[in-house]
Amino acid sequence: MDNLEFGACHYSPDQEQHEFWMEQAMILAKDALNSGEVPVGCIFVYDEHIVAKGRNQVNMKKNATRHAELVAIDMLMEWCQMKNVGFNHVIKRSILYVTVEPCIMCCGALRHLQLGLVVYGCSNDRFGGCGSVLNVHADDLTSLGPPMKCIGGYFGDEAVSLLKHFYHGENPNTPCPKIKKKVHGDKIAS
Amino acid sequence: MAVSVSAKKRKLSDGFFEDDDKDQFSMYVTKLEPVLADDYTKGVQFACMMFVHFTIQKQYKELTTHLPMPRLQHLKRVKKDLSNKDHPLSVLLCPDDKNQSSEDGNPKPCHRTPSLRELCPAIDLPDDVVGGTYTVLVPSRAPLTRAQFEAASAVWPTTFHEDKYISRLLTGPILTCEEQEYAEDYMKFAITVARRGRQLQQDSAGCSDGCVIVDPNTKKLLIAAHPVTKQHPLHHAVMVAIDLVAKQQGAGSYTYRGEHLFIANTGELPAEQTSEKTGPYLCTGYDVYVTAEPCIMCSMALVHSRIRRLYYGDPSPDGALGTKYKLHTQPGLNHKFEVFRGLLMKDHTVSGVLNSSVDA
Numbered sequence: 001m002d003n004l005e006f007g008a009c010h011y012s013p014d015q016e017q018h019e020f021w022m023e024q025a026m027i028l029a030k031d032a033l034n035s036g037e038v039p040v041g042c043i044f045v046y047d048e049h050i051v052a053k054g055r056n057q058v059n060m061k062k063n064a065t066r067h068a069e070l071v072a073i074d075m076l077m078e079w080c081q082m083k084n085v086g087f088n089h090v091i092k093r094s095i096l097y098v099t100v101e102p103c104i105m106c107c108g109a110l111r112h113l114q115l116g117l118v119v120y121g122c123s124n125d126r127f128g129g130c131g132s133v134l135n136v137h138a139d140d141l142t143s144l145g146p147p148m149k150c151i152g153g154y155f156g157d158e159a160v161s162l163l164k165h166f167y168h169g170e171n172p173n174t175p176c177p178k179i180k181k182k183v184h185g186d187k188i189a190s
Numbered sequence: 191m192a193v194s195v196s197a198k199k200r201k202l203s204d205g206f207f208e209d210d211d212k213d214q215f216s217m218y219v220t221k222l223e224p225v226l227a228d229d230y231t232k233g234v235q236f237a238c239m240m241f242v243h244f245t246i247q248k249q250y251k252e253l254t255t256h257l258p259m260p261r262l263q264h265l266k267r268v269k270k271d272l273s274n275k276d277h278p279l280s281v282l283l284c285p286d287d288k289n290q291s292s293e294d295g296n297p298k299p300c301h302r303t304p305s306l307r308e309l310c311p312a313i314d315l316p317d318d319v320v321g322g323t324y325t326v327l328v329p330s331r332a333p334l335t336r337a338q339f340e341a342a343s344a345v346w347p348t349t350f351h352e353d354k355y356i357s358r359l360l361t362g363p364i365l366t367c368e369e370q371e372y373a374e375d376y377m378k379f380a381i382t383v384a385r386r387g388r389q390l391q392q393d394s395a396g397c398s399d400g401c402v403i404v405d406p407n408t409k410k411l412l413i414a415a416h417p418v419t420k421q422h423p424l425h426h427a428v429m430v431a432i433d434l435v436a437k438q439q440g441a442g443s444y445t446y447r448g449e450h451l452f453i454a455n456t457g458e459l460p461a462e463q464t465s466e467k468t469g470p471y472l473c474t475g476y477d478v479y480v481t482a483e484p485c486i487m488c489s490m491a492l493v494h495s496r497i498r499r500l501y502y503g504d505p506s507p508d509g510a511l512g513t514k515y516k517l518h519t520q521p522g523l524n525h526k527f528e529v530f531r532g533l534l535m536k537d538h539t540v541s542g543v544l545n546s547s548v549d550a
Contacts, residue, residue: 057443060441061433061436061441061442061443062436062439062440062441062442062472063432063433063435063436063441063442063443063472064432064472064473064491064494064495064496065429065432065433065491065494065495066443070424073424074422074443077422087423103490103494104486104490104493104517105486105487105488105489105490105491105493105494106487107486108485108486108487108490108510109424109487112423112424112485112487113423113424125522126522126523126524127490127494127523127524129486129490133520133522133523134486134515134517134520136486139514141486141508141514142507142508143485143506143507143508144485144486144508
């Protein structure tokens with residue numbers, strides 16, 4: 001199979017297949033919304049199969065880093081252990097389908113793991129690391145290895161409308177705005 | 191002094207330090223400096239302006255009403271040059287868009303500068319008051335620091351609204367003696383945890399090998415963590431520490447066995463309270479101490495976690511808080527925090543000692 005297009009990926013889906021996988025990720029984003037989390041969902045596809053999935057768990061875990069991508073990476077590690085295959089081998093040949101452009105943190109994490117390809121829905125103007133705020137996928141970062149391939153624009157409108165739905169409501173875990181306590185030296189130097 | 195530090199250390203660490211830890215800090219020095227946005231550190235930027243030679247102080251007001259300069263409020267309109275007997279005043283008129291500033295810092299006129307009458311026919315001044323019009327390079331941005339102000343003023347009279355806090359950060363001392371003593375103690379804790387991590391043969395693939403999280407309001411050391419990258423390639427010290435805070439608040443995701451991680455007992459935070467909106471939210475307001483500059487993943491994790499301030503020792507080649515990026519000052523992000531570097535950095539004058547003792 002021609003694998004030049006997606007680096008180490010052995011599986012090169014066409015447009016229609018991209019859309020099929022993105023629909024699966026969208027189901028997880030909706031699940032996140034129903035659980036009161038920022039609606040982002042993702043799946044890892046390896047060898048034409050879904051091998052891991054994740055959705056936002058920030059509020060549930062009280063950990064701001066529990067984004068869909070990092071949750072799914074943990075599941076992918078478990079899958080590799082269960083199947084007794086090398087995690088590094090698998091993730092280099094996997095495609096991540098995620099409803100929203102990965103944030104700067106997740107993009108750093110995915111590039112660090114040398115993921116084969118990211119396919120995302122809408123861009124992430126607030127935190128995006130694949131071109132919206134920073135270019136973590138492509139910048140010269142020797143310790144993170146070669147640039148990571150990213151394609152956007154699959155079901156972007158659906159992803160945006162889920163986000164709008166969420167942010168029109170209230171994030172139930174953010175604290176009530178209160179009068180800022182003045183701490184000595186408490187100032188942002190920027 | 192020595193007594194108070196060791197007493198405090200006991201209080202901070204609950205017996206975490208062992209006898210063999212005491213001598214390991216001699217190869218570290220503190221040269222604290224703020225990591226500010228580029229706007230604070232870059233030199234003067236220039237813009238091309240036209241000015242006119244002028245005689246009488248009173249009548250230049252006529253110019254300012256007809257030719258306002260709303261985007262260059264930091265510039266004084268008039269520069270005095272007493273050596274010019276006929277026209278001792280130079281008055282700024284308007285941006286000179288046709289001239290580009292050249293690289294040697296001097297304007298290079300590429301067209302004839304129009305006379306004042308051609309520029310603004312509405313201004314009616316007697317000919318003997320007005321001299322020729324010329325082009326000059328002036329500072330294009332308001333100075334943010336005293337150094338920028340002095341450099342700008344050398345070019346054209348400039349106003350400066352000093353930010354006292356920034357000035358203190360730049361001229362120092364950044365911390366009081368007591369604050370620095372505390373900060374060094376927290377960092378020593380981070381260095382010690384890093385050492386424990388290495389003893390467990392956790393490879394230090396993570397960006398920094400020790401991370402401590404502190405609540406600056408109570409001065410309580412909440413969390414200390416080292417990388418657990420042997421178990422998970424993304425479990426850098428910062429990522430581990432953030433999840434331990436979540437664990438402290440009654441949640442969290444990771445499970446570890448046998449690592450030298452430290453979670454302070456915060457008895458006043460029962461699980462049912464943290465689920466209400468009065469409890470702590472993520473790492474809001476906390477200070478973080480890391481042995482080296484965090485990578486882009488860990489830095490953004492700290493933005494998401496809404497920390498107040500971060501201290502690190504040494505810069506990292508792909509570091510995101512001063513070296514490759516300044517993520518804590520990144521425009522557009524929903525949270526910013528302060529960064530100081532050089533807290534107990536490795537003293538390279540004794541690097542031979544360092545290599546032999548730290549890697550031991």
